[in-house]
Amino acid sequence: MSVFKKVMASAALAATMFATPAAAEDVRIALVVKALGIGFFEAAAKGAEEAAAELGDVEIIYTGPTDTTAEGQIEVINALIAQNVDAIAISANDTDALVPALQKAMQRGITVISWDSGVAPEGRQMHLNPSSNALIGNMIIKLAADHLPDGGDVAVLSATTTSTNQNIWIEEMNKVMGNYPGINVVGTVYGDDLADKSYREATGLMQSNPDLDAIIAPTSVGIVAAAQAVVDAGKVGQVNVTGLGLPSEMAGAIESGASKSFAIWNPIDLGYSAAMLAYEISKNGVEAGPGAEIPMGRMGTLTLDENSEGAMADPFVYDASNIDEFKSIF
């Protein structure tokens, strides 16, 4: 019995194991994600592979746990330390819990950077943010202004009055209003990130401001609800809904014309940049610290702030020309 079992077990193991060969002299960069099977991260892996193809001597190890747990990611990190990979670029499930494991990785000479979802500063050499508050604040008003060459009235549909992110973005937007002459913000309402409340607030905005030209919703819930409200009010072409949203949820609004364009980070660019940065630090010995400027291929140069964090780029604009490509991704 035991012989039979042994054969079964070894055969099954061997079949799974010999499937992934590894090249020896390549720079091995592990792209560790929150969990496998999420479209956003699959797209990031695609971007990392693009960077690898561009660099030539890079092998990307795309890996992550099954569930979005810190314990799962630590097991993955331990396995990567054991393989002595050259760099780990991680989107963390937990800011703090991964620190001891990642510190161990750095002690053994592995380059550690975080991207998307960060690790506490003592657990990584640098962090790549997809964008910055200032860039997002500017982008949301620019999206509205681009379609209003003669100026016009816009209103903001936010999440809750206490939503930190949205409040900062709106504040940043107000700072740059001077660059967009002729654009007036006629009001800010709060949909509390609830679909039905956002819908009612958007409808209310259109009733109280009959000349409204655009609704800016810097929240993925609000933007979808506002687009629906515009369609139901028969104001497609008259009121343009824009802001931050997910391509999969916004594909319908782009198709109906309720939204001409909206923005969010591009996961492909994010994965590409993370791989580029990891390569620069690991292979070319670029020092990652406050004030450092690190090249990241076609995405330009990343400048790190006092916490060794950097913002990749403007949020990526999605419109009728590219929505079909991205709506299946995330």
Added chain:
Amino acid sequence: MTDTATNTRQIPDRLTSRTTRVFRSWEALLLAVAIAIFIVNSFASPYFLNAWNLSDATFNFTEKAMIAFAMALLIIAGEIDLSVASIIALASTAMGLAVQYGAGTPELVIIGLTVGLLCGAFNAVFVTILGLPSIVVTIGTMSLFRGISYIILGDGAFRGYPSSFSWFGQGYVYWVITVEMVLFAIIAVIYGVLLHKTNFGRSVYAIGNNPTGAVFSGIRVQRVKFILFLLTGFMSGVAAICLTSRLGSTRPSIAQGMELEVVTMVVLGGVNILGGSGTIPGVVIAAFVIGLVTFGLGLLNVPGIVMSIFIGLLLIGVIALPRLWKMAAEKRRRA
């Protein structure tokens, strides 16, 4: 003539010899699987046979195995505790809270163990005194205990554990031997003795095989079960100390889903999920099997999803094959 008096004939109490039994046992089968996996791993990855890497790999199972020993006794006695991972969350949250008020390492350990014991006692009261089914009670407390952690922590985290506290989960006793490994070994021996060498252990088997019979044999069934729940809670407290120390922080999602991994380990170790049979050596080997498989596959960057498929197949395979083998053997005998 005196020959007939002294020359007594031994009547064997078993049909097979002791060695045959050992070789045909579940543990031998599992050990063979473990050795096979070890050998395959050594050939499959050049990084496998490295003392430090193997040492790191033990973290994949040590904490789970600590709970698995207590869980094995509980399952042998015909009960189950699905709240263990939530007990870890609550104990870890309590320790994190204490840190905010300046507690040192000894206090943290006491708090962790006490919360574990209290949670175990809470389960035990509902099962043994109110007579409710343990699976229902512990599914309830699974949400309850973790829910309390979520209320206390929300989406925040407790940090700032004293540096001496990191000894439990990150410390080394000698060379590559971690503190957790030593704890694992000590706990394994204690539970092995408790189950296989004491009256208490015998009564655990008796209860699992026939609870009514156990009552009529003079075993205090409810008291034994009460103690078993206390032990499971206590071991969850120990695991909470190790895990919290290893992570250096507490979030309410800590150890999420660990209860099923613990039960998987116990069942793979040959413990009958319906109660009545199973051994501690079996659970020890099962812990190594799971640890070796996950680490081996991790070294080859096999995605976690494939890994869980593999663990599932291993579990079903190891359980189903002996049954199939027996069926085939019976058919052959009848033919």
